[in-house]
Amino acid sequence: MITFLKIFDLKTYIFTILAISSFSSFMVTSFGKTIPQIILTFFKRSRDCVILSAGLIFAFTWFLRARPHNRPKNYKVVPIDVFAKKCKIDGIRTEFKTHDVAWSFMKQYKQTYPLHNFALVSDLGNSDKPTIFRYI
Template identity: 60%
Template sequence: MKSKLSMDQIVLFGIGIITNIFITVFGQIIPNAVTGFFREIGGALILVFVFAFAFTWFLKARPHNRPKKYNVIIFDVNSQQIEIDGIRTEFRNHDVAWSFMKQYKADYPMFNFAMVSDGKNSDKKTIFRYI
């Protein structure tokens, strides 16, 4: 016995198929494509921000004009600038000046030492280290 489909059954069956297509297209296919796109764009934007931050940090951290010479200034316990015979006070390298300052501090513990340099755009000397 064959059952004949009524018009109501055909319409309901058609509505069910169309509803299933809409749910699949708008619930799975389009959201998956859009979220995949935005996930890739989001990753690219984060990478761009990381490189921009690193680049600006590098430009800020790098000294733009390094001094050509450094001087060591000696201060006594009253914070008066003095000179001690036999001590080298002019250097062309930051690391060498810092090394000599540490040695001087060990040899003369009652004195304070400052590493300074003349700035190109400044009348005053710039203190780099003070011990």
């Protein structure tokens, strides 16, 4: 009976079982709850940073594109015949100071002279050729 108790010492087995169960509980808690929570918190915060930075980049690019540009001070209506050559029509006004007035006259000229096309152009300071704004 003594040899049986020495082989099956209850204290040793109890301590071994407690050590294994506490270590496995520690591992389950660490890998099941603590580490995933840390990783999820990191990705949630990084997601917020990515969204915020994307919004700031969008706002900055929009601000750069939305700032006022140099607008021309004079507009010209250029009549173009059916052969795609510039021509001159007597009796029409071709010089304008505002875009809207020039566009309105262009539409009226298109109805009056249906065989001609019209281009609304202006000279900008940064180019050698006139810039076409509208073409009908």
